[in-house]
Amino acid sequence: MAKLFGNLNLVLGVGIALAILIMLAFAPYSPVNLNSVFRWLHVFFGILWIGLLYYLNFVQVPLMPSIPAEQKGAVTGHIAPKVLFYFRYAALFTVITGLVVAWASGYLVQALSFAGVGAVALIGVGMWMALVMAFNVWFIIWPAQKKILGIVEASAEEKAAAAPRALIASRLNTLLSIPMIYCMVSANLG
Structure with missing residues (x-):
């Protein structure tokens, strides 16, 4: 065992x-079938993505100021890069699998263009929130974190400027995740 x-x-x-x-x-x-397998994968990757988002916002970021300076390197050098790897790829695969589910179910264009009504419109709202969140992960949070964690070279000023950008984008994702989850579970499209 x-x-x-x-x-x-x-x-x-x-x-x-x-x-x-x-x-x-x-x-x-x-x-x-394609739809059922991709729904399962969508839920798996979505749980991984939002779980890591919540870990970062509820645990790691709030605790960093209280961690002794000699121990911060373990978080920034080892834990955070691994968390951010799974975080960004979970976001990517959540979006891809969600788009496949919407396509296989026949409502992709209606949902993304808000041409649908009722459940299709609701899922469309959730899809757009998830797309904004994924954009934040890949184009705001990750580039800022690479500077903050020293993965790419950055001056002290660049690191200082990157920290609030990453925090705001991450907190926006946390804010959007709450109504996005409501949209996803309440649309209940089969």
Whole structure:
């Protein structure tokens, strides 16, 4: 057991295999198709993305000022770069899988153009919030964090200017995540 649970890649592989077995076992009751597989992936990546967003905003960022200076390097040099890797790729894959679900369900254009009504309009609002959030991740937060963490060269002034930009974009994402989640779960499009 220790070998299984001590290896994250093995745990993920077993989890995926178990999910596939469940999909196949229940296929007569819940068809396995492009839409159902991408919905599952969309939920997985969405949980990873928003979970890391909340970790950063509720735990890491608020605690950084109280961490002793000699220990900050462990966070900024090791933890934060790994968190930000999973954070930005979870955002990317959440958006891609969500767009595939909307396309496979036949409402992509209606939702993005607000041409739909009711649930399609609601999901469109959620989709646009997610797109703004993903833009923030890739084009505001990540470039700023690369400077802050020393991944790219930056002067002290550039690092100081990058910190509030990253914080505002991250807090905007936290703000948008709350109504975005409501839109996604309440639209309930099959």
